[in-house]
Structures are given as structure tokens and as C-alpha cells.
Amino acid sequence: MLRASGLRKTYVTPAGDVHALRSFDHAFEPGKVTAVLGPSGSGKSPLLNLLAGFDVPSAGEVWLGDVAINRLPERERSGLRLRSFGFVFQSFNLVTVFSALQNVALPLGLAGVPRAERDERARETLERVGLLHRADHLPHKLSGGERQRVALARALANDPAVVFADEPTGSLDSANGALVLSALEQVALDGRTVVLVTHDVALAGRAHSRLRLLDGRLDSVDHGGATVPEAGLQDAALTGPAPTADRAVPLTSR
């Protein structure tokens, strides 16, 4: 279980202190997609960076189970990111010199999985996002939607407990965005915690719960479940301009 308590983040800059996060407490439910909403500058990304262990808070703790990850030395925090967290970025952030398969195999390689096994497992994960046929392509040969699915496969490669996504649909059209969200829903169905930062109220509506940040504080929590009917999104996905290959996402649960 991922939990934040008394989380605060102040960036000290030459131009003065920036209080990006003033106070944040929340326990993220496993098996659920939690959307984080809020206006630009409200501190969503700083929050995600703290939760994912990219950065350490100015005060407060981030707990994964009974481990306060902000107190770990960087070496161990890296190991924890590697094995327990997956991350999907707005701008895909694939390793450009690696093929799709090598990108997915990267976290496995970092975890010390031997070459043959890692390629095999990376293949399986790529297949789950429907991109096995593009395994040997470099990222620049893939469409935005495909790149984001490779990124998702990379996030899932080490079978993480928590998947973070900061505006994962921000660089995609609505149809591809919807596909990525469906994939994240599937990820949550596997029992993982999914933390999704998005501006897209429609997408956020499909999450199991919504946190609203305002000026670095948790403004409201909404456990209302999906507020947008499933059908509507399915339609959007099918009628959107996504290429055919992107439409069929055979994301089978494990």
C-alpha cells in the first residue's frame, strides 16, 4: 500500500522559495486507478515525483508498505523504483537507441535478469500491449500511441506494485489516450496501484477515485467511481483517428 503523510515540498530557488506542495496526506488503494487533478501549477507533478521516489520531500513521508522510501539511501531507492514502481511519462521517454523490445527489457536488465530470459519476458509484455510485431523497431519508427504502449510495457516489465503516469495521454489524440487509459485500467485490475495525473476531466472520470489539488494542497477527494459511461469512451476510441493497429489492444490479464 502506497501512502503519503504530511508531505511537503519546497523548492529553494535563487528567485525565492516555491511551495509546490504544502500538505498532502492520502493512502492509495491497490487495484484502483486514482486520478490526480488540479490546475496547472497546483503541484501534481511535484507530488508524483515524491511518490515515485524521484525526489525527496521537504517534510513528511512516503510509505510503501512499512518502508519510508524517502528515508532510503539513493542506491536502495533506485532498487525500489526498479522493482516496485513503474512510470509512464507524458513524452514517452523511450531510450532512442534501443528497439521497442530492448526498451521493455531495460528494467529487467537493470534488475540482473539474464539476457535470454529478459528478452523472453519483454516479448510477453510487448505482446500484452499488442506490439510484438514492432519489437525490433526503434522508437522513432513508432506512432505516439505505440510509443506510449511500449513505455507502458516497460513500466510493467518488472511486475511493479505501483504504476505512476504523469499526463500519459497528454501527447496523444483522444482515441489513443483512451486506449492508454483502458490499458491502465487493466493494469489496476491486476491488483496494482495506479496513480494517474491528468488534465482530461473525461479520462479522470473513468478512474476509481479522484484527488483534486489546489495550490499545493489536497482540495477534495471523490470516490464516486466512473462518472463517464464506459460506452461513451469506447465510442470515442472506435471513432477516433487512431490507426487500426492501435485500436485492438489485446491486453489480457495475467
Next chain:
Amino acid sequence: MIAQFAFASLTRRPLRTALTALGIAIAVGSTVVFLSLGEGLRQAFDTGLAGLGPDIQVSYGVFDTTSLSSVPQLPQRYLGAIEEEAEAYGISAITPVLLYLRGSLAAATAFMFYGIPEDTDLGRLYRDYTIVEGRDLAPARVERGDDGRVPVVGPAVVGEQTAQRGGIAVGDVLRLNPSAAFEVVGIAVADGGLLDNAILVPLEPLQAALGAEDRLSFLTLELDDPSTAGSTAEALREAYPELGFQTRSDLSSVFERAVRISDVVRLGISAIALIVGGIAVANTMLMSVFERTREFGVVRAVGARPRFLMGLVLFEAMVLALVGALAGIAVGYVGALAVNQYALDLIGLDVAAVTPRLVAFAVAVAGGVGLLSGLLPAARAARVPIAVAVARE
């Protein structure tokens, strides 16, 4: 994983990789050529000269590398003096030698005249001494009175290499100076390099021709028991403090010292090339770290430790340096062959040799250059903050 990552990074930017490796290749190549010169001289010495030479060589004053080319200084009276005491010192044979280098701008006409008594047992001075054409030095008389203008004062036996190089045949006349010439009566070969460049002539006519009747370049002493050379030389030094007595190992250390000094000079020149090559690698790696800042941030976000990036950059620098080194060794080898081609024509000796230890040295130096030049970029890479991965572009 590091290897796979490094390989992908290097091969996806082939031009940059090739250019950087080329920089190292040129640096290592020139180092190999420079150092191969010393190696070749050493090898020539070890295989040719080391086993030869007298048990003790007697010179006037301290012997050093300039003694061979300087004017004869050893008064001939020492020959008689030492001969008288030969038995007491355990000396079995004494050979007086007068060296005269007839220099010339054209290598083919520069000769080393080697004046020795014509009845000298040359098999003792040169290992496997054999006359391949004509006759030996003795008798010291020649039929011919002159070559038209210059009087012929004695016979000469020419080393085969010198003969080939200078186009010399039996019956030819070699002019020493305007007042003396020698008639070639024989061509000889021997193991090792000494005879290759020598023209053997009888001592007395050479002394007369040079106007140095009572002068020698040095004496060579053969001992009953060569293993006593050190103590015998010591005893002789006490008896004749004005003379220099060099044992075979003294001579090789003189030679070794000379080669060492030239090693240092050549290493110094190579070091400049290596530093430039190292800077090229460091520059490339710094640029590529800078370019990949975001990518490195992503790799850190995914879970790599700072040390992974450090290792990656060092590994890439090492690969660049070692690939460059291998190419450089190939270049150096070709360069050494070219130098030898030239040197063989000039002095009849392979002066350059690419020995295994030179190859090992080149690889080690390139590895060191790679490591050193990779350190700064690697430290940079390790400090890439994860935040850059998630920052807006």
C-alpha cells in the same frame, strides 16, 4: 546490460564513434611507430650484437656511445703493455682495432672501415664468420698499385650487406681518402649485425692512410675464462686508471641506456598525441552525456543507480579507446614496416619492431587514456538528476 547499452549507443551514432576512434587510432599508431624504433634497435642488439664483442674492450678514457665515431685516441703502446701482462690477467687474445667511419651524405657510400691485424682470427670476433666470395684479409699485399689516381694500400673484406647496398664486388677499389684506397678481395657474412656494415682492412695500412700510426680506437681482450670479465676489468682499471675497460655487460648497459633515453624522447612525443586523442574521447563523451541528459534521467527513473550511468560512460570511453587502439596498432605496424623498408636501404638494419610487449603497452595506454578521459563525463552522467526525465521539454 551496460555492454548492450553502450553498444547500441555507439553503433547508432556510427560516424561520431568512428571519428573518435580514429583520433585514438592516430595517436596510438604514432606511438607504436615511435616506440617500435627502440624495440627494433633492442632486438637487433639482443639477437646480433649482445652475444658478440670482446670479453673486455679497452678504450682511452670512459667509453660512451660517442666513442665509436670519435677519432682514435688510444696510444698503441698500451697494446704492448697489456700484451706483456696478458698471462697474469688471464688474457688469451688481444686485438687492436681502428675504426674509421667514412661519412657521406649518400647512405650507399658511407662506410665503416674496421682496421685489424690481417692475421686476426675473425671467427673469434664474428660468430659464424664465413667468406662467401674471394679470399680473406691475409695476405695484406695486393697486386694492384693504384686505381688510376689513388694508390691501393691493401685488401678489404666487405660485409655482404654493405656490398649489396653499395654495389661492391670483388676486384673493386674503395677510396678511403685522396691518398689511399683498398681493393676488395672478399665478401663475408657472419651472424649478427656487426659485419653487415663493416669493411675489414689491415690495421697498418689504415693507420698509415689516416696518419694515425700509433693510435687505435680500442683493444679487444679475450679471456681464458670469460666469466671473470668483471673482476679482470676491475684489476685492469686499477693498473691503468687512464683507460676505460668495458665488459660485454657494460657495453650492453651503455647501449640500453642510450635506447632508454631515446625511449623517453619518443614517449614524450607520443604522449602529446595520446593526450590529444584522450581529449577527443573526453570531448565526445561529454557531448554525448550532455545530449543524453534526458535519456539518462529516464534510465535513472526506471531504476538505474548513478553507478550504472557512470559505468556506461566509462565503458563507452574504453570501447572507443580500445577499438582505436587496435586500429592504431595496425596502422603502427604498417608504419613500422615502411620505416624498416627505408632503414634497410639506408643502414641495412631493421630498426623498427612491433613486439608483443609494445602491443600490450599500446593497449594498456589506450585503456588508460579511455579510462582517464571517461572519468569526467562519467561523473557528469552519474549526477544527472531524475527530474530532467519528467521535466517538460
